[in-house]
Amino acid sequence: MSNVTQNSEILYLFDARLCNPNGDPDEENKPRMDYETERNLVSDVRLKRYLRDYWLEKGEDIWIRRIEEGGEEKTTSAKQRIDKLAKEFGAKNAKEASKNPNFREWLLKRLKDVRLFGATMPIGEEGSRGTSLTLTGPVQFSWGYSLHPVEILPSSTITSTFAGREEGEKGEYGTMGKDWRVKYSLIAFYGLISVWRATKTNLTETDVRDLDNALLAALPLQATTRSKIGQTPRLLLRAEYADGETLLGDFRDYIELQPKSEGSISQLSDFELDATNLANLFKSNREKIKAIYSWSHPNLAWKDGKTLEKLLEESLGKEKVRELPHREI
Secondary structure (H helix, E strand, O other): OOEOOOOEEEEEEEEEEEEOOOEEHHHOOEEOEEOOOOEEEEOHHHHHHHHHHHHHHOOOOOOOOEEEEOOEEEEOOHHHHHHHHHHHHOOOOHHHHOOOOOHHHHHHHHOHHHHHHEEEEEOOOOOOOOOEEEEEOOEEEOOEEEOOOOOEEEEEEEEEEEEOOOOOOOOEEEEEEEEEEEEEEEEEEEEEEOHHHHHHHOOEHHHHHHHHHHHHHHHHHHOOOOOOOOEEEEEEEEEEEOOOOOOOOOHHHHOEEEEOOOOOOOOHHHEEEEOHHHHHHHHHOHHHEEEEEEEEOOOOOEHHHOOHHHHHHHHHOHHHEEEOOOOOO
Protein backbone atom coordinates (compact mmCIF):
# COMPACT_ATOMS: atom_id res chain seq x y z
CA MET A 1 0.00 0.00 0.00
CA SER A 2 2.33 2.73 -1.28
CA ASN A 3 1.76 6.44 -0.74
CA VAL A 4 0.77 8.76 -3.57
CA THR A 5 3.81 10.31 -5.29
CA GLN A 6 2.25 12.32 -8.12
CA ASN A 7 -0.54 14.81 -8.76
CA SER A 8 -3.82 13.91 -10.44
CA GLU A 9 -6.71 15.92 -11.84
CA ILE A 10 -10.30 14.71 -12.19
CA LEU A 11 -13.28 15.34 -14.45
CA TYR A 12 -16.56 13.87 -13.19
CA LEU A 13 -19.94 14.19 -14.92
CA PHE A 14 -23.34 12.99 -13.76
CA ASP A 15 -26.84 13.94 -14.77
CA ALA A 16 -29.99 14.64 -12.79
CA ARG A 17 -33.44 14.22 -14.28
CA LEU A 18 -36.68 15.25 -12.59
CA CYS A 19 -35.02 15.49 -9.18
CA ASN A 20 -33.26 17.97 -6.89
CA PRO A 21 -29.49 17.31 -6.95
CA ASN A 22 -28.66 19.89 -4.25
CA GLY A 23 -31.31 21.97 -2.51
CA ASP A 24 -30.62 25.48 -1.23
CA PRO A 25 -32.06 25.89 2.31
CA ASP A 26 -32.16 29.68 1.85
CA GLU A 27 -34.54 29.32 -1.12
CA GLU A 28 -37.23 26.86 -0.04
CA ASN A 29 -34.81 24.04 -0.91
CA LYS A 30 -34.83 24.99 -4.59
CA PRO A 31 -32.06 23.42 -6.66
CA ARG A 32 -28.98 25.60 -6.33
CA MET A 33 -28.66 27.91 -9.32
CA ASP A 34 -26.50 30.62 -10.84
CA TYR A 35 -29.43 32.68 -12.10
CA GLU A 36 -27.31 34.90 -14.34
CA THR A 37 -26.18 31.94 -16.47
CA GLU A 38 -29.11 29.62 -15.63
CA ARG A 39 -26.60 26.96 -14.61
CA ASN A 40 -27.47 24.38 -11.97
CA LEU A 41 -24.97 24.18 -9.08
CA VAL A 42 -23.99 21.33 -6.76
CA SER A 43 -21.63 21.86 -3.82
CA ASP A 44 -18.53 19.78 -3.20
CA VAL A 45 -19.93 19.06 0.27
CA ARG A 46 -22.94 17.30 -1.29
CA LEU A 47 -20.67 15.17 -3.48
CA LYS A 48 -18.41 14.22 -0.58
CA ARG A 49 -21.45 13.28 1.52
CA TYR A 50 -22.42 10.65 -1.05
CA LEU A 51 -18.88 9.26 -1.02
CA ARG A 52 -18.65 9.17 2.77
CA ASP A 53 -22.04 7.47 3.13
CA TYR A 54 -21.03 4.90 0.52
CA TRP A 55 -17.83 4.03 2.39
CA LEU A 56 -19.69 3.88 5.68
CA GLU A 57 -22.20 1.40 4.21
CA LYS A 58 -19.26 -0.73 3.05
CA GLY A 59 -17.85 -0.88 6.57
CA GLU A 60 -15.17 1.82 6.27
CA ASP A 61 -14.64 4.15 9.22
CA ILE A 62 -15.05 7.87 8.52
CA TRP A 63 -14.72 11.09 10.50
CA ILE A 64 -18.27 12.45 10.98
CA ARG A 65 -20.79 9.65 11.18
CA ARG A 66 -24.07 8.67 12.74
CA ILE A 67 -24.29 6.53 15.86
CA GLU A 68 -27.15 4.53 17.34
CA GLU A 69 -28.50 5.60 20.72
CA GLY A 70 -31.67 4.16 22.22
CA GLY A 71 -32.64 2.57 18.93
CA GLU A 72 -32.32 5.84 17.00
CA GLU A 73 -29.57 7.08 14.72
CA LYS A 74 -28.05 10.45 15.62
CA THR A 75 -25.28 12.51 14.06
CA THR A 76 -22.40 13.05 16.46
CA SER A 77 -20.79 16.44 16.92
CA ALA A 78 -17.13 16.85 16.05
CA LYS A 79 -16.30 17.06 19.76
CA GLN A 80 -18.20 13.87 20.59
CA ARG A 81 -16.57 12.05 17.71
CA ILE A 82 -12.98 13.02 18.53
CA ASP A 83 -13.42 12.17 22.22
CA LYS A 84 -14.86 8.77 21.30
CA LEU A 85 -11.90 8.11 19.03
CA ALA A 86 -9.50 9.27 21.75
CA LYS A 87 -10.98 6.75 24.19
CA GLU A 88 -10.59 3.98 21.61
CA PHE A 89 -6.97 5.10 21.27
CA GLY A 90 -6.60 4.63 25.01
CA ALA A 91 -6.77 8.21 26.27
CA LYS A 92 -9.29 9.91 28.56
CA ASN A 93 -10.24 12.53 25.98
CA ALA A 94 -8.96 14.28 22.85
CA LYS A 95 -6.89 16.78 24.82
CA GLU A 96 -4.97 13.99 26.50
CA ALA A 97 -4.66 11.98 23.26
CA SER A 98 -3.28 14.99 21.38
CA LYS A 99 -0.20 14.96 23.64
CA ASN A 100 0.71 11.52 22.30
CA PRO A 101 2.74 11.88 19.07
CA ASN A 102 1.22 8.62 17.76
CA PHE A 103 -2.39 9.84 17.91
CA ARG A 104 -2.29 11.74 14.63
CA GLU A 105 -0.91 8.77 12.71
CA TRP A 106 -3.46 6.49 14.37
CA LEU A 107 -6.31 8.74 13.22
CA LEU A 108 -5.00 8.88 9.65
CA LYS A 109 -4.61 5.11 9.46
CA ARG A 110 -8.17 4.64 10.67
CA LEU A 111 -10.17 7.32 8.82
CA LYS A 112 -10.24 7.02 5.03
CA ASP A 113 -12.12 10.29 4.44
CA VAL A 114 -9.57 12.25 6.48
CA ARG A 115 -6.72 10.86 4.38
CA LEU A 116 -8.63 11.99 1.29
CA PHE A 117 -10.51 15.17 2.25
CA GLY A 118 -8.92 16.28 5.52
CA ALA A 119 -10.75 17.48 8.65
CA THR A 120 -10.71 19.96 11.49
CA MET A 121 -10.89 18.19 14.85
CA PRO A 122 -11.51 20.11 18.08
CA ILE A 123 -9.06 19.26 20.85
CA GLY A 124 -10.11 21.68 23.61
CA GLU A 125 -12.87 21.31 26.16
CA GLU A 126 -16.56 21.44 25.14
CA GLY A 127 -17.71 25.06 24.79
CA SER A 128 -14.19 26.49 25.01
CA ARG A 129 -12.23 28.06 22.21
CA GLY A 130 -9.52 25.46 22.69
CA THR A 131 -7.26 24.20 19.94
CA SER A 132 -7.84 21.96 16.96
CA LEU A 133 -6.07 19.45 14.81
CA THR A 134 -6.42 20.66 11.21
CA LEU A 135 -5.54 18.42 8.28
CA THR A 136 -5.96 19.83 4.77
CA GLY A 137 -7.14 17.15 2.41
CA PRO A 138 -5.11 16.36 -0.71
CA VAL A 139 -8.33 15.65 -2.65
CA GLN A 140 -10.42 18.73 -3.35
CA PHE A 141 -13.42 19.25 -5.64
CA SER A 142 -14.76 22.51 -6.98
CA TRP A 143 -18.47 23.22 -6.94
CA GLY A 144 -20.10 21.39 -9.80
CA TYR A 145 -22.12 23.23 -12.44
CA SER A 146 -24.28 22.19 -15.36
CA LEU A 147 -22.76 22.39 -18.82
CA HIS A 148 -25.95 23.99 -20.15
CA PRO A 149 -28.84 26.21 -19.00
CA VAL A 150 -31.23 24.31 -16.74
CA GLU A 151 -34.98 24.66 -16.31
CA ILE A 152 -36.53 24.37 -12.84
CA LEU A 153 -39.96 22.80 -12.95
CA PRO A 154 -42.89 24.55 -11.23
CA SER A 155 -43.13 23.35 -7.65
CA SER A 156 -46.07 21.62 -6.08
CA THR A 157 -46.77 21.94 -2.36
CA ILE A 158 -46.20 18.73 -0.44
CA THR A 159 -47.61 17.90 2.99
CA SER A 160 -46.88 15.23 5.55
CA THR A 161 -49.04 14.19 8.49
CA PHE A 162 -48.01 12.11 11.45
CA ALA A 163 -49.51 11.15 14.80
CA GLY A 164 -48.08 12.29 18.12
CA ARG A 165 -45.62 9.75 19.40
CA GLU A 166 -44.77 10.91 22.92
CA GLU A 167 -46.44 9.14 25.83
CA GLY A 168 -49.88 10.62 26.40
CA GLU A 169 -49.68 12.75 23.26
CA LYS A 170 -52.77 12.87 21.06
CA GLY A 171 -53.72 14.29 17.70
CA GLU A 172 -51.90 14.68 14.42
CA TYR A 173 -49.17 17.01 13.27
CA GLY A 174 -48.21 18.10 9.78
CA THR A 175 -45.64 19.98 7.75
CA MET A 176 -45.76 21.68 4.37
CA GLY A 177 -43.04 22.35 1.84
CA LYS A 178 -42.17 22.83 -1.81
CA ASP A 179 -41.13 20.07 -4.17
CA TRP A 180 -38.60 21.73 -6.49
CA ARG A 181 -36.93 19.72 -9.27
CA VAL A 182 -34.76 20.30 -12.32
CA LYS A 183 -36.02 19.14 -15.70
CA TYR A 184 -32.58 17.86 -16.71
CA SER A 185 -29.04 18.79 -15.72
CA LEU A 186 -25.66 17.44 -16.82
CA ILE A 187 -23.37 18.45 -13.96
CA ALA A 188 -19.57 18.59 -14.18
CA PHE A 189 -17.08 18.57 -11.31
CA TYR A 190 -13.37 19.34 -11.41
CA GLY A 191 -11.11 17.82 -8.78
CA LEU A 192 -7.43 17.52 -7.99
CA ILE A 193 -5.15 15.35 -5.91
CA SER A 194 -2.12 17.22 -4.53
CA VAL A 195 0.90 15.12 -3.70
CA TRP A 196 2.17 17.91 -1.44
CA ARG A 197 -0.96 17.55 0.69
CA ALA A 198 -0.98 13.77 0.31
CA THR A 199 2.29 13.42 2.20
CA LYS A 200 0.65 15.12 5.20
CA THR A 201 -2.30 12.71 5.38
CA ASN A 202 -0.56 9.50 4.25
CA LEU A 203 -2.82 9.16 1.20
CA THR A 204 -2.22 5.83 -0.53
CA GLU A 205 -2.64 4.55 -4.08
CA THR A 206 -5.35 2.25 -2.73
CA ASP A 207 -7.25 5.28 -1.40
CA VAL A 208 -7.16 6.86 -4.86
CA ARG A 209 -8.44 3.69 -6.50
CA ASP A 210 -11.22 3.54 -3.91
CA LEU A 211 -12.10 7.15 -4.76
CA ASP A 212 -12.34 6.23 -8.46
CA ASN A 213 -14.67 3.36 -7.65
CA ALA A 214 -16.80 5.38 -5.24
CA LEU A 215 -17.36 8.18 -7.75
CA LEU A 216 -18.99 5.60 -10.03
CA ALA A 217 -20.82 3.53 -7.42
CA ALA A 218 -21.90 5.94 -4.66
CA LEU A 219 -24.41 8.09 -6.53
CA PRO A 220 -26.73 5.32 -7.80
CA LEU A 221 -26.66 3.60 -4.40
CA GLN A 222 -26.98 6.67 -2.16
CA ALA A 223 -29.20 9.05 -4.18
CA THR A 224 -32.31 6.97 -3.55
CA THR A 225 -34.57 9.31 -1.59
CA ARG A 226 -37.72 10.76 -3.15
CA SER A 227 -36.08 14.04 -4.14
CA LYS A 228 -32.69 12.62 -5.15
CA ILE A 229 -33.54 9.58 -7.29
CA GLY A 230 -32.80 10.19 -10.95
CA GLN A 231 -29.03 10.84 -10.85
CA THR A 232 -26.58 8.78 -12.90
CA PRO A 233 -22.78 8.93 -13.37
CA ARG A 234 -21.94 9.59 -17.03
CA LEU A 235 -18.18 10.17 -17.19
CA LEU A 236 -15.11 9.89 -14.99
CA LEU A 237 -11.59 10.79 -16.04
CA ARG A 238 -8.49 11.01 -13.87
CA ALA A 239 -5.22 12.23 -15.33
CA GLU A 240 -2.28 10.95 -13.29
CA TYR A 241 0.86 12.96 -13.89
CA ALA A 242 4.50 11.93 -13.83
CA ASP A 243 5.42 14.26 -10.97
CA GLY A 244 4.16 16.36 -8.10
CA GLU A 245 4.44 19.66 -9.96
CA THR A 246 2.12 19.33 -12.96
CA LEU A 247 -1.46 20.64 -12.89
CA LEU A 248 -3.11 21.44 -16.23
CA GLY A 249 -6.20 23.18 -14.85
CA ASP A 250 -9.97 22.80 -14.94
CA PHE A 251 -10.85 20.11 -17.51
CA ARG A 252 -14.41 21.45 -17.82
CA ASP A 253 -13.01 24.29 -19.94
CA TYR A 254 -12.06 21.71 -22.59
CA ILE A 255 -15.37 19.83 -22.83
CA GLU A 256 -18.14 21.15 -25.05
CA LEU A 257 -21.81 20.19 -24.89
CA GLN A 258 -23.55 20.55 -28.25
CA PRO A 259 -27.38 20.37 -28.39
CA LYS A 260 -28.73 18.32 -31.29
CA SER A 261 -31.57 20.79 -31.87
CA GLU A 262 -32.89 24.11 -30.62
CA GLY A 263 -34.76 24.26 -27.34
CA SER A 264 -34.06 23.20 -23.78
CA ILE A 265 -32.26 19.96 -22.98
CA SER A 266 -34.52 17.47 -21.27
CA GLN A 267 -32.69 14.13 -21.61
CA LEU A 268 -29.39 12.47 -22.40
CA SER A 269 -30.22 11.97 -26.07
CA ASP A 270 -30.70 15.73 -26.67
CA PHE A 271 -26.97 16.49 -26.94
CA GLU A 272 -23.52 15.18 -27.74
CA LEU A 273 -20.17 15.91 -26.13
CA ASP A 274 -17.00 17.06 -27.86
CA ALA A 275 -13.75 16.22 -26.05
CA THR A 276 -11.41 17.21 -28.90
CA ASN A 277 -9.91 20.16 -27.02
CA LEU A 278 -9.31 18.00 -23.93
CA ALA A 279 -7.53 15.35 -26.01
CA ASN A 280 -5.39 18.08 -27.60
CA LEU A 281 -4.48 19.41 -24.15
CA PHE A 282 -3.24 15.97 -23.14
CA LYS A 283 -1.41 15.51 -26.42
CA SER A 284 0.54 18.75 -25.98
CA ASN A 285 1.51 17.65 -22.46
CA ARG A 286 2.12 13.98 -23.23
CA GLU A 287 5.49 13.76 -21.47
CA LYS A 288 3.98 15.05 -18.22
CA ILE A 289 1.27 12.40 -18.16
CA LYS A 290 1.86 9.01 -16.58
CA ALA A 291 -1.59 7.59 -17.33
CA ILE A 292 -5.19 8.57 -18.03
CA TYR A 293 -7.86 6.53 -16.25
CA SER A 294 -11.30 6.89 -17.81
CA TRP A 295 -14.84 5.54 -17.89
CA SER A 296 -17.83 6.84 -19.83
CA HIS A 297 -21.44 5.73 -19.92
CA PRO A 298 -22.26 3.75 -23.08
CA ASN A 299 -25.31 5.95 -23.78
CA LEU A 300 -23.29 9.16 -24.04
CA ALA A 301 -23.24 10.54 -27.59
CA TRP A 302 -19.97 11.98 -28.92
CA LYS A 303 -19.28 14.38 -31.77
CA ASP A 304 -18.50 12.52 -35.00
CA GLY A 305 -18.86 9.28 -33.06
CA LYS A 306 -15.42 9.79 -31.49
CA THR A 307 -15.66 8.63 -27.90
CA LEU A 308 -13.41 10.03 -25.21
CA GLU A 309 -11.47 6.77 -25.06
CA LYS A 310 -10.86 6.85 -28.83
CA LEU A 311 -9.62 10.45 -28.69
CA LEU A 312 -7.33 9.67 -25.77
CA GLU A 313 -5.77 6.70 -27.53
CA GLU A 314 -5.18 8.79 -30.66
CA SER A 315 -3.55 11.56 -28.61
CA LEU A 316 -1.51 9.57 -26.09
CA GLY A 317 -1.24 6.03 -27.38
CA LYS A 318 -2.92 2.96 -25.89
CA GLU A 319 -0.14 2.44 -23.36
CA LYS A 320 -1.13 5.57 -21.42
CA VAL A 321 -4.91 5.07 -21.51
CA ARG A 322 -6.41 2.78 -18.89
CA GLU A 323 -10.05 1.88 -18.44
CA LEU A 324 -11.51 2.22 -14.98
CA PRO A 325 -13.25 -0.90 -13.61
CA HIS A 326 -16.37 -1.39 -15.70
CA ARG A 327 -19.63 -0.88 -13.84
CA GLU A 328 -23.17 -1.41 -15.05
CA ILE A 329 -24.85 1.87 -14.05
